[in-house]
Amino acid sequence: KQEVTQIPAALSVPEGENLVLNCSFTDSAIYNLQWFRQDPGKGLTSLLLIQSSQREQTSGRLNASLDKSSGRSTLYIAASQPGDSATYLCAVREYSSASKIIFGSGTRLSIRP
Protein backbone atom coordinates (compact mmCIF):
# COMPACT_ATOMS: atom_id res chain seq x y z
CA LYS A 1 0.00 0.00 0.00
CA GLN A 2 1.41 3.35 -1.05
CA GLU A 3 2.25 5.72 1.78
CA VAL A 4 3.36 9.30 1.36
CA THR A 5 5.27 11.02 4.14
CA GLN A 6 6.25 14.65 4.45
CA ILE A 7 8.95 16.01 6.70
CA PRO A 8 8.96 18.31 8.56
CA ALA A 9 5.34 18.56 9.65
CA ALA A 10 5.83 22.25 10.38
CA LEU A 11 8.51 24.77 9.54
CA SER A 12 9.00 28.41 10.46
CA VAL A 13 11.72 30.49 8.81
CA PRO A 14 12.49 34.21 8.45
CA GLU A 15 11.60 35.96 5.25
CA GLY A 16 14.18 35.75 2.48
CA GLU A 17 15.53 32.32 3.31
CA ASN A 18 15.68 29.47 0.85
CA LEU A 19 14.04 26.30 2.10
CA VAL A 20 13.41 22.69 1.19
CA LEU A 21 10.36 20.58 1.88
CA ASN A 22 10.68 16.83 1.72
CA CYS A 23 8.34 14.12 0.52
CA SER A 24 8.89 10.37 0.44
CA PHE A 25 6.77 7.56 -0.93
CA THR A 26 7.01 3.84 -0.35
CA ASP A 27 6.16 2.44 -3.80
CA SER A 28 8.26 3.79 -6.66
CA ALA A 29 5.76 2.66 -9.31
CA ILE A 30 4.20 6.07 -9.63
CA TYR A 31 2.68 7.78 -12.65
CA ASN A 32 3.48 11.26 -11.45
CA LEU A 33 4.00 13.38 -8.36
CA GLN A 34 2.35 16.69 -7.66
CA TRP A 35 2.91 19.47 -5.14
CA PHE A 36 -0.06 21.48 -3.91
CA ARG A 37 -0.52 24.50 -1.73
CA GLN A 38 -3.44 24.81 0.68
CA ASP A 39 -4.29 27.99 2.53
CA PRO A 40 -6.23 27.67 5.83
CA GLY A 41 -9.82 26.63 5.22
CA LYS A 42 -9.34 26.63 1.47
CA GLY A 43 -9.04 24.15 -1.34
CA LEU A 44 -5.91 23.08 -3.19
CA THR A 45 -3.77 24.99 -5.63
CA SER A 46 -1.56 22.91 -7.89
CA LEU A 47 2.03 24.16 -7.88
CA LEU A 48 4.09 21.68 -9.85
CA LEU A 49 3.53 18.29 -11.45
CA ILE A 50 6.43 15.97 -12.28
CA GLN A 51 5.87 13.03 -14.57
CA SER A 52 7.61 9.79 -13.62
CA SER A 53 10.05 10.20 -16.50
CA GLN A 54 11.10 13.68 -15.37
CA ARG A 55 13.64 14.70 -12.74
CA GLU A 56 12.45 18.19 -11.94
CA GLN A 57 10.03 21.00 -12.70
CA THR A 58 10.40 24.71 -12.10
CA SER A 59 7.91 27.53 -11.74
CA GLY A 60 9.15 30.92 -10.65
CA ARG A 61 10.76 30.60 -7.23
CA LEU A 62 9.68 26.97 -6.91
CA ASN A 63 11.63 23.94 -8.00
CA ALA A 64 10.50 20.38 -7.45
CA SER A 65 12.73 17.37 -7.94
CA LEU A 66 11.88 13.70 -8.21
CA ASP A 67 14.06 10.68 -7.51
CA LYS A 68 11.72 7.83 -8.23
CA SER A 69 14.17 5.06 -7.46
CA SER A 70 14.70 6.30 -3.92
CA GLY A 71 11.07 7.33 -3.46
CA ARG A 72 11.81 10.98 -2.76
CA SER A 73 10.81 14.41 -3.90
CA THR A 74 11.80 17.84 -2.70
CA LEU A 75 10.18 21.22 -3.11
CA TYR A 76 12.67 24.07 -3.07
CA ILE A 77 11.39 27.57 -2.38
CA ALA A 78 13.80 30.39 -3.08
CA ALA A 79 13.76 33.77 -1.36
CA SER A 80 10.75 32.95 0.78
CA GLN A 81 8.06 35.57 1.36
CA PRO A 82 5.31 35.87 4.01
CA GLY A 83 2.79 35.13 1.27
CA ASP A 84 4.33 31.68 0.92
CA SER A 85 2.91 30.75 4.33
CA ALA A 86 0.55 27.83 3.78
CA THR A 87 0.40 24.05 4.00
CA TYR A 88 2.23 22.26 1.21
CA LEU A 89 0.96 18.85 0.18
CA CYS A 90 2.78 16.23 -1.83
CA ALA A 91 0.69 13.69 -3.74
CA VAL A 92 1.40 10.73 -6.00
CA ARG A 93 -0.54 8.88 -8.64
CA GLU A 94 0.21 5.20 -9.05
CA TYR A 95 0.26 3.29 -12.32
CA SER A 96 -2.19 0.76 -10.91
CA SER A 97 -4.86 3.43 -10.48
CA ALA A 98 -3.62 6.63 -12.02
CA SER A 99 -6.86 8.47 -11.44
CA LYS A 100 -6.42 8.04 -7.69
CA ILE A 101 -4.26 10.54 -5.82
CA ILE A 102 -2.56 9.65 -2.53
CA PHE A 103 -1.68 12.63 -0.40
CA GLY A 104 1.02 13.17 2.19
CA SER A 105 0.19 14.72 5.52
CA GLY A 106 1.57 18.09 4.54
CA THR A 107 4.12 20.59 5.81
CA ARG A 108 2.77 23.74 7.48
CA LEU A 109 5.07 26.53 6.44
CA SER A 110 5.25 29.89 8.21
CA ILE A 111 7.42 32.69 6.86
CA ARG A 112 8.20 35.33 9.49
CA PRO A 113 8.44 38.93 8.23
Add this chain to the structure above:
Amino acid sequence: GAVVSQHPSWVICKSGTSVKIECRSLDFQATTMFWYRQFPKQSLMLMATSNEGSKATYEQGVEKDKFLINHASLTLSTLTVTSAHPEDSSFYICSAAPAGGRYEQYFGPGTRLTVT
Protein backbone atom coordinates in the same frame (compact mmCIF):
# COMPACT_ATOMS: atom_id res chain seq x y z
CA GLY B 1 -10.50 27.34 -17.34
CA ALA B 2 -10.99 24.10 -15.38
CA VAL B 3 -12.91 25.59 -12.47
CA VAL B 4 -14.66 23.45 -9.89
CA SER B 5 -17.11 24.93 -7.43
CA GLN B 6 -18.64 23.58 -4.27
CA HIS B 7 -21.80 24.61 -2.50
CA PRO B 8 -22.19 25.43 0.27
CA SER B 9 -18.77 26.62 1.36
CA TRP B 10 -19.72 25.97 4.95
CA VAL B 11 -22.70 24.44 6.70
CA ILE B 12 -23.77 23.81 10.26
CA CYS B 13 -26.34 21.13 10.94
CA LYS B 14 -27.81 19.37 13.92
CA SER B 15 -26.95 15.82 14.81
CA GLY B 16 -29.27 13.35 13.10
CA THR B 17 -30.06 15.51 10.10
CA SER B 18 -28.79 15.09 6.55
CA VAL B 19 -26.83 17.59 4.53
CA LYS B 20 -26.08 17.71 0.81
CA ILE B 21 -22.91 19.13 -0.71
CA GLU B 22 -22.71 19.94 -4.41
CA CYS B 23 -19.65 19.79 -6.63
CA ARG B 24 -19.81 21.35 -10.08
CA SER B 25 -17.36 21.56 -12.95
CA LEU B 26 -18.10 24.98 -14.40
CA ASP B 27 -16.32 24.97 -17.75
CA PHE B 28 -15.67 21.34 -18.60
CA GLN B 29 -17.36 17.98 -18.52
CA ALA B 30 -16.22 15.65 -15.77
CA THR B 31 -16.73 11.96 -16.31
CA THR B 32 -15.17 11.24 -12.95
CA MET B 33 -15.42 13.11 -9.68
CA PHE B 34 -13.71 12.38 -6.40
CA TRP B 35 -14.70 13.17 -2.83
CA TYR B 36 -12.11 13.71 -0.12
CA ARG B 37 -12.35 14.35 3.59
CA GLN B 38 -9.81 16.32 5.58
CA PHE B 39 -9.71 16.46 9.36
CA PRO B 40 -7.91 19.36 11.08
CA LYS B 41 -4.16 19.31 10.52
CA GLN B 42 -4.43 16.08 8.57
CA SER B 43 -4.16 15.32 4.90
CA LEU B 44 -6.86 14.59 2.39
CA MET B 45 -8.27 11.09 2.42
CA LEU B 46 -10.14 9.80 -0.60
CA MET B 47 -13.66 8.75 0.31
CA ALA B 48 -15.10 7.69 -3.02
CA THR B 49 -14.84 7.93 -6.78
CA SER B 50 -17.94 8.58 -8.83
CA ASN B 51 -18.45 8.13 -12.53
CA GLU B 52 -21.30 9.81 -14.34
CA GLY B 53 -24.29 7.54 -14.59
CA SER B 54 -22.94 4.73 -12.45
CA LYS B 55 -22.58 3.85 -8.80
CA ALA B 56 -19.76 5.35 -6.79
CA THR B 57 -16.78 3.30 -5.68
CA TYR B 58 -16.08 3.76 -1.99
CA GLU B 59 -12.73 3.43 -0.27
CA GLN B 60 -12.30 0.89 2.45
CA GLY B 61 -13.82 2.04 5.72
CA VAL B 62 -16.20 4.57 4.17
CA GLU B 63 -19.87 3.74 4.75
CA LYS B 64 -21.74 3.95 1.47
CA ASP B 65 -25.11 4.19 3.20
CA LYS B 66 -23.96 7.14 5.25
CA PHE B 67 -22.21 9.06 2.49
CA LEU B 68 -24.50 8.97 -0.51
CA ILE B 69 -22.91 10.06 -3.76
CA ASN B 70 -24.81 10.88 -6.91
CA HIS B 71 -23.13 11.82 -10.18
CA ALA B 72 -26.23 12.59 -12.21
CA SER B 73 -24.62 14.66 -14.95
CA LEU B 74 -21.24 15.42 -16.46
CA THR B 75 -21.01 18.63 -14.46
CA LEU B 76 -22.55 17.78 -11.10
CA SER B 77 -21.86 15.36 -8.28
CA THR B 78 -23.47 15.50 -4.87
CA LEU B 79 -22.41 14.09 -1.52
CA THR B 80 -25.14 13.63 1.07
CA VAL B 81 -24.11 13.00 4.65
CA THR B 82 -27.04 11.15 6.18
CA SER B 83 -27.87 11.11 9.88
CA ALA B 84 -24.89 13.32 10.58
CA HIS B 85 -22.98 13.03 13.84
CA PRO B 86 -20.40 15.36 15.37
CA GLU B 87 -17.61 13.03 14.27
CA ASP B 88 -18.64 13.73 10.66
CA SER B 89 -17.55 17.33 11.12
CA SER B 90 -14.78 17.84 8.63
CA PHE B 91 -13.63 19.64 5.50
CA TYR B 92 -14.98 17.95 2.38
CA ILE B 93 -13.22 18.59 -0.93
CA CYS B 94 -14.23 17.35 -4.35
CA SER B 95 -12.19 17.11 -7.50
CA ALA B 96 -13.19 16.55 -11.10
CA ALA B 97 -11.41 14.81 -13.94
CA PRO B 98 -12.20 16.03 -17.46
CA ALA B 99 -13.48 13.62 -20.06
CA GLY B 100 -10.46 12.15 -21.83
CA GLY B 101 -8.11 13.64 -19.25
CA ARG B 102 -7.83 10.71 -16.90
CA TYR B 103 -4.79 11.95 -15.10
CA GLU B 104 -5.86 15.51 -14.53
CA GLN B 105 -7.91 16.51 -11.53
CA TYR B 106 -9.17 19.94 -10.61
CA PHE B 107 -10.07 20.62 -7.02
CA GLY B 108 -12.99 22.51 -5.56
CA PRO B 109 -12.60 25.05 -2.74
CA GLY B 110 -14.00 22.70 -0.11
CA THR B 111 -17.00 22.64 2.22
CA ARG B 112 -16.66 22.97 5.97
CA LEU B 113 -19.27 20.81 7.72
CA THR B 114 -19.92 21.27 11.42
CA VAL B 115 -22.38 18.95 13.12
CA THR B 116 -23.64 20.14 16.51
